[in-house]
Amino acid sequence: MKTGREILLTAIVGFIFMFALPLLLSHYTLTVLTAFAILALSLGFVWGYGGILCFGQAAFYGLGGYAFAVAAINTQMPWLGFLAAILIPAIVAALLGAMMFYGRLSDVYMAVVTLVFTLILFKFMNTTAGEAYRIGSARLGGYNGIPGFPTLTKPWNPTDYLYNESLYYFAFLLLIALYLIVRLILKSPFGRALVGIRENELRAELMGYDVRLLKTVAFTIGGAIAGIAGCIFANWAEIITPNMFSLGQSSEIIIWTIVGGAGTLAGPIIGAGVLGYLKIALGENSGLNNFFIMGIVLIAAVLFLPRGIFPTVQSLLSRVSLGRPRQRISRRRRSRAG
Amino acid sequence: MDYAVVVIIEVLYAISVLALISAGLAVIFGMMRVINLAHGEFLVLGSYAAIFSNRYGVPIYLAILVAAPLAGAVWGFIVERLIVRWLYGRLINTMLATWGLSLAMMGAFVMIFGNTQTGISAPIAGFTVGAYQINGYNLFIIAMAIVVMAGLYAVMKGTRAGLVARAAMQRPDMAQAFGYNTSQVYMWTFVAGSALAGLAGGILTPIFGAIPSGGANYIAKAFITVITGGASVVSGTLASASILGLVYQIFTFLSTSVVGEIALLIAAVVLLRILPTGITGRFLRNRV
Amino acid sequence: MPGNAVVETQGLSVHFGGVAALDRVSVAIAEKELRCLIGPNGAGKSTFFKCLTGQLKPSEGTVQIRGEDTTGWNPHEIARLGVGIKTQVPSVMNGLTARENIWLAAKRRNTARQADRIVAETLDRLKLGEFAGTEVVRLAHGQRQLVELGIVLAGKPWLILLDEPAAGLTGEEVQRMVEVIREMNTEASLIIVEHDMHFIRSIAKIVTVFHQGRVLIEAPVETVLADQKVRDVYLGRKG
Numbered sequence: 032m033k034t035g036r037e038i039l040l041t042a043i044v045g046f047i048f049m050f051a052l053p054l055l056l057s058h059y060t061l062t063v064l065t066a067f068a069i070l071a072l073s074l075g076f077v078w079g080y081g082g083i084l085c086f087g088q089a090a091f092y093g094l095g096g097y098a099f100a101v102a103a104i105n106t107q108m109p110w111l112g113f114l115a116a117i118l119i120p121a122i123v124a125a126l127l128g129a130m131m132f133y134g135r136l137s138d139v140y141m142a143v144v145t146l147v148f149t150l151i152l153f154k155f156m157n158t159t160a161g162e163a164y165r166i167g168s169a170r171l172g173g174y175n176g177i178p179g180f181p182t183l184t185k186p187w188n189p190t191d192y193l194y195n196e197s198l199y200y201f202a203f204l205l206l207i208a209l210y211l212i213v214r215l216i217l218k219s220p221f222g223r224a225l226v227g228i229r230e231n232e233l234r235a236e237l238m239g240y241d242v243r244l245l246k247t248v249a250f251t252i253g254g255a256i257a258g259i260a261g262c263i264f265a266n267w268a269e270i271i272t273p274n275m276f277s278l279g280q281s282s283e284i285i286i287w288t289i290v291g292g293a294g295t296l297a298g299p300i301i302g303a304g305v306l307g308y309l310k311i312a313l314g315e316n317s318g319l320n321n322f323f324i325m326g327i328v329l330i331a332a333v334l335f336l337p338r339g340i341f342p343t344v345q346s347l348l349s350r351v352s353l354g355r356p357r358q359r360i361s362r363r364r365r366s367r368a369g
Numbered sequence: 370m371d372y373a374v375v376v377i378i379e380v381l382y383a384i385s386v387l388a389l390i391s392a393g394l395a396v397i398f399g400m401m402r403v404i405n406l407a408h409g410e411f412l413v414l415g416s417y418a419a420i421f422s423n424r425y426g427v428p429i430y431l432a433i434l435v436a437a438p439l440a441g442a443v444w445g446f447i448v449e450r451l452i453v454r455w456l457y458g459r460l461i462n463t464m465l466a467t468w469g470l471s472l473a474m475m476g477a478f479v480m481i482f483g484n485t486q487t488g489i490s491a492p493i494a495g496f497t498v499g500a501y502q503i504n505g506y507n508l509f510i511i512a513m514a515i516v517v518m519a520g521l522y523a524v525m526k527g528t529r530a531g532l533v534a535r536a537a538m539q540r541p542d543m544a545q546a547f548g549y550n551t552s553q554v555y556m557w558t559f560v561a562g563s564a565l566a567g568l569a570g571g572i573l574t575p576i577f578g579a580i581p582s583g584g585a586n587y588i589a590k591a592f593i594t595v596i597t598g599g600a601s602v603v604s605g606t607l608a609s610a611s612i613l614g615l616v617y618q619i620f621t622f623l624s625t626s627v628v629g630e631i632a633l634l635i636a637a638v639v640l641l642r643i644l645p646t647g648i649t650g651r652f653l654r655n656r657v
Numbered sequence: 658m659p660g661n662a663v664v665e666t667q668g669l670s671v672h673f674g675g676v677a678a679l680d681r682v683s684v685a686i687a688e689k690e691l692r693c694l695i696g697p698n699g700a701g702k703s704t705f706f707k708c709l710t711g712q713l714k715p716s717e718g719t720v721q722i723r724g725e726d727t728t729g730w731n732p733h734e735i736a737r738l739g740v741g742i743k744t745q746v747p748s749v750m751n752g753l754t755a756r757e758n759i760w761l762a763a764k765r766r767n768t769a770r771q772a773d774r775i776v777a778e779t780l781d782r783l784k785l786g787e788f789a790g791t792e793v794v795r796l797a798h799g800q801r802q803l804v805e806l807g808i809v810l811a812g813k814p815w816l817i818l819l820d821e822p823a824a825g826l827t828g829e830e831v832q833r834m835v836e837v838i839r840e841m842n843t844e845a846s847l848i849i850v851e852h853d854m855h856f857i858r859s860i861a862k863i864v865t866v867f868h869q870g871r872v873l874i875e876a877p878v879e880t881v882l883a884d885q886k887v888r889d890v891y892l893g894r895k896g
Contacts, residue, residue: 220764220769223757223760223761223764224761224764226750226752226753227750227753227757227758227761229752230750230751230752230753231748231749231750231751233712233732233744233748234744234748234749234750234808235750235761236731236732236733236736237710237732237733237736237742237744237748238733238736238761238762238765238808238812239733239736239737239765239766239812240733240761240765241731241733242733
């Protein structure tokens with residue numbers, strides 16, 4: 032009953048945003064921002080609730096993009112590509128996650144492994160320029176990437192492509208759906224156990240929870256969501272390049288999540304939207320270097336806004352409206368999340 | 370025979386490069402449990418310092434061996450006071466903040482120096498071994514790596530400063546009780562690590578030049594070498610640099626340098642899977 | 658003895674580097690027994706405890722729990738046998754409420770509805786009702802200890818391992834803890850590591866004394882407390 036009402040409320044808020052945002056920005060810009068938001072949602076889940084700081088979420092994003100393109104070219108059925116963009120990153124995440132969690136790697140080492148994994152993909156994809164590097168009839172194309180793959184169509188009319196406006200609404204509906212799915216996961220016993228693990232891994236283990244398995248599952252879900260984001264991006268850009276795997280991309284995901292607020296789901300989504308838009312806007316009239324600004328934003332966020340903007344604003348609002356101060360648990364919560 | 374000499378020199382060179390680019394990060398991680406993800410940009414900063422001081426008349430060896438580490442040290446001092454010192458004990462937050470620093474420095478390099486590669490030519494001529502051409506500067510790099518590692522060992526084992534630093538890292542409370550200011554110790558350790566980064570950047574300039582985005586390449590390798598090595602500064606770095614350098618060079622010989630780099634990364638991941646706390650987490654424990 | 662032993666170790670040894678923290682320890686605990694493990698700091702009792710819970714893998718020897726060889730098992734596998742474990746430092750999920758903490762423990766083996774019932778029972782039993790909705794991080798030390806006990810109870814264990822349950826508690830809280838432990842003992846076997854002699858006196862039946870990684874003596878509590886060797890060890894007269 033309560034859950035049902037929350038779903039309804041979230042969906043309504045989501046729909047309001049979905050129809051209101053095009054009044055401000057073009058469908059074209061909004062589509063890529065939505066892809067970013069889905070990507071941020073994936074890290075928001077994995078890091079904020081699973082306590083797994085993945086420095087290489089871009090790996091699954093890129094894999095989603097490449098899986099989509101390769102499958103779409105080979106089958107000429109883009110919806111099979113969509114499926115591949117979920118499955119392939121999920122499988123890879125499951126394998127990588129199992130290796131890390133069953134190997135009991137600690138925080139730093141996990142950061143290295145995820146970072147290195149992304150680097151390997153980035154380097155490898157950049158070298159695939161030759162004719163020999165092809166999967167079926169899809170050439171990987173090295174640093175030029177893969178252009179000209181068939182994009183998603185309306186399921187009921189295979190010649191009617193999803194682009195611009197229709198792609199935006201499709202992407203945003205996906206965002207709403209994924210947000211709700213993650214919410215439901217977090218309400219389930221699995222989700223609660225996951226938060227328990229984030230809070231105290233040993234205790235969860237002594238309760239009888241198989242921490243390694245649960246973390247691997249969470250990581251896999253995160254990989255699948257990031258893959259969907261990559262698929263949306265591929266459909267928007269109509270070309271994919273190894274830059275999807277770059278360190279810059281990885282760092283941006285983390286910046287969105289941190290600035291928005293790790294430990295919430297709405298925070299990273301808002302962070303991705305706002306910062307993603309900022310980057311596009313600044314890119315157009317560039318006096319300052321983008322990396323410079325993103326870097327300063329990240330430093331400032333870590334030093335001054337350790338909980339992220341969204342939770343800070345939220346608690347300020349509730350303080351104003353309810354007139355009772357909320358105890359600050361900022362520092363601790365953040366270091367735990369890390 | 371000639372070929373064997375060339376191969377050995379190439380392998381030693383690969384190991385030396387890894388050891389040099391990792392030394393500064395190893396000092397900071399090993400002693401302070403801080404990962405400076407802007408380490409790569411510190412090296413690039415050293416390179417720029419070497420290039421520009423050389424351009425304005427500083428002799429090349431002074432530019433490489435003095436100006437570069439000096440630039441690293443000064444910048445390290447500023448960074449420690451402004452950012453790092455607020456985050457001690459919070460490993461992940463330091464990593465995130467220094468990642469931001471890394472992006473900001475990279476952006477600043479582009480704005481200041483432009484998005485192009487600059488460099489200086491190597492001050493040592495090449496020579497031949499049999500039918501093979503050898504870059505003379507590579508030998509200088511091998512020598513410098515030995516000097517840096519030996520110097521680090523000597524400082525940590527043999528000097529009062531090294532002892533105080535090690536004590537402060539092991540038991541900050543005790544060191545404080547003995548009257549040492551741990552915050553000062555941390556600061557100077559960070560400055561020393563930054564100076565080493567600048568020095569490495571300077572030494573490697575004639576080979577790699579300086580490019581704003583160059584830090585990413587350095588940090589990945591340094592980060593991996595240090596983490597794979599584990600907590601011991603000298604022996605850990607040497608051990609992992611040797612293994613990873615060897616792997617890199619073997620695969621580069623067999624294929625291309627990109628395959629070599631991928632093999633290096635995979636080797637690091639495999640090593641971490643077997644030894645989750647790094648090589649010195651398991652073996653060579655309690656070494657410097 | 659081995660017939661009804663619920664926990665039995667044989668030749669259990671743990672080496673850290675060259676040092677033997679535990680040296681060939683063989684101990685058997687019977688069904689419904691309440692066994693206390695005592696000994697000075699570094700005697701090996703906590704190491705022994707961690708071998709039982711799976712937090713440490715012994716270098717040599719075996720651990721059997723209800724006839725099952727659990728040597729080298731992971732903590733969650735041991736917990737799933739129906740073993741409740743409380744660690745030395747209160748190990749609770751700080752950011753969650755007391756209710757959520759206990760719910761997670763109950764949910765592992767039960768449906769959500771059963772878990773809700775168990776949580777209510779447990780909160781009631783430990784008189785934690787008024788703190789149920791509070792984040793555990795904001796509770797006092799004694800209350801956190803109780804929450805952890807609640808976590809252990811909610812798993813409905815038949816074997817309970819407690820590491821220093823009385824540490825840091827006030828006199829009144831110790832009394833409460835003693836009552837809870839006695840009550841637990843009616844349904845389960847207990848192994849308790851403890852320092853506090855007062856606590857031991859009021860609760861112990863058979864006591865195993867550890868010293869320098871070995872079992873010094875194993876006897877009823879009165880015998881142990883009267884034993885000259887034990888006194889020497891505690892007063893440090895002979896290393």
